[in-house]
Amino acid sequence: MNQSQPVANSSVLVTDGWVRSSYAALRNLTDHGVRVSVADSRRLGMCQASRRKAQFSLYRSHYQDEDGFVADVARICQEQSIGLVLPSHNETEILAKHRERLGPGRDALLPNAEHCALFNDKARSYDFAQACGVPVPLRIAYAHADELAEQLREHQLERCVIKLRTGNSAKGVFYAPSPTEAAETVRRLVREFALPAERLPQVEEQVSGEGWGCSVLYWHGRRVASFTHRRMREKIVTGGTSTLRESVANLAIEQATQQIFDAIGWHGLAMCEFKVCAETGAIWFVEVNPRLWGSMALATSAGVEFPYLAWLCAVEGEEAARAYQAQSPLRQPWRGRWLLGDLTVGARQLLSGHWPDAYHTLFQARANARDDFFWDDPLVFLGEVAVYLDNVVRGRSLNPVEKGMIG
Incomplete structure (x- = not known):
């Protein structure tokens, strides 16, 4: 795609609609009047239950049928006159690899497929970060x-x-x-x-430290926006998805993140994760998520509206996104909570007899924003709960592993 040519059609298709990152994108874009359709391989999910979506479509699972998945997404785009495709999860690399099949201009928000492949490989991403001068374990x-x-x-x-x-x-x-x-x-x-x-x-x-993330939007190698957060609680004690986090600046990881994405010439949305020693401030690279991330709602509510900024870059041009961000105040400190995640953590603490910890998790978590519960779109939370219940019934796990997801 011509780097300077905005797309004419502004409607968006968000894929993998069941996850929190997809709903954060749906909510942020529709707040600005953008028409957003949703697609997924399952009928249950957050975006599926939302009143904000324009349409919902099913596609074949990319884990089971990659070619069929891409064909389905291309067909949905054609049938619904979609202008831009915004993938949310592991399908990002697949769509980037087959971007020419989506139709002219629809790939504007997709990252480079080779860059995705590099960052989706733990060993290669560590090699790259280390070559950029970023500390790794x-x-x-x-x-x-x-x-x-x-x-x-x-x-x-x-x-x-x-x-x-x-x-x-x-x-x-x-x-x-x-x-x-x-x-x-x-x-x-x-x-x-x-x-x-x-x-x-x-x-x-095994390095000890707090989990931090620095999220970015780059447009053809140029940084447009960034946002930093610290994890305050995680669903799994040893690390993983955060259930409570706050917006806080950290110059060391912000510089390291910029070194990595500048060096590769990144395009699109991504988040770089680190461990940070609370005593010394030492940092270690953990990974790059070359796609949307689960805590996206914290950034959008704190003043960095990544989905809308990416949409502005594609539709009105990079300078329009920069101008919008320049007049958007950043809220710090600002806390975001994943309600269902905290309910899961609290239930686990209750079952293990840690009653004070459970009380703190369930009733003393002060947050300015939530990932998954909104009074103006209440069915979204029920859609999220339905997915996890379905996971338990089908896979005997709240978060089962599909074939091809890891390895």
């Missing part, structure tokens, strides 16, 4: 699981983190309290996912 080189325990002992590492090369939030991340258990975990993963020698899990030191 110590990684252990090994040729097979039998030598891993010895390598960990040589580096005097008792505890370590084991990551599949392709992951999804906390899925694909494992913690080993000893070198022996680390080797056993790697053997199990190699068997379970039939991993070849060049796709062995990444093994790294």
Whole structure:
């Protein structure tokens, strides 16, 4: 697509409509009068239940039928005269790879497929961040699981983190309290996912610190907007999706994020995650999400409206987005809460007998914004609950792993 040519059709198709990031985009865009349609491989979900969507369509799962998925999205775009496609989750890389099949101009919001592939690979993304001068946790080189325990002992590492090369939030991340258990975990993963020698899990030191994220919008290699937040509570204690977070500045991770995205010439929306030592301020790169992110609602409510800014870049031009952001005040500190996530955390604390912690989680979480409950669109929360209940019935898990999601 010509970098300077705005698209004529301003309507948007948001894919993977069940997740919080998709609803944040739907809500933000429709606040500005943009017509937004939604599509997904399932009928249940947040956007599916929203009164704000223009239309809803089903497509085939990209995990089960990649070619059919792309064909379905292209057909939906044609039938509904869609101007822009805004993917939300792991389908982003697939649509970027097949962007020419979507039709002229509809790919304007999509990142570069090769950049997506790099950041979706834990080992390659660590290599890239390190080459940019960004600190990363110590990684252990090994040729097979039998030598891993010895390598960990040589580096005097008792505890370590084991990551599949392709992951999804906390899925694909494992913690080993000893070198022996680390080797056993790697053997199990190699068997379970039939991993070849060049796709062995990444093994790294377990660094201690708070989870931070720096989200960005880049337009053809130029940074348009950024937003930084600190995680205050996570759904899983060892790390993963945050249920409570706040908008706070952090110059070190903001500079590191810019180094990474400037170096690759990023285009589109993304978030870079870090661990930050609360005592020293030392930072470690964790990963890049080369797509929308779950805490998007915090940024939009705090004054950085990423979906609308991206839409402005595509429809009215980059300078229109910069001008809009320049007159948008940033709210700091500003807290956002994932209500259903906190209910899950609180229930787990109650069941384990941690009553004071449960009370604090459920009743003392002060937040300025929520991801998933809105009085003007109340069915959205019910749609979210329905998805997780369906997950439990079908997969015996609140957040099951689909084939092809990790590995």
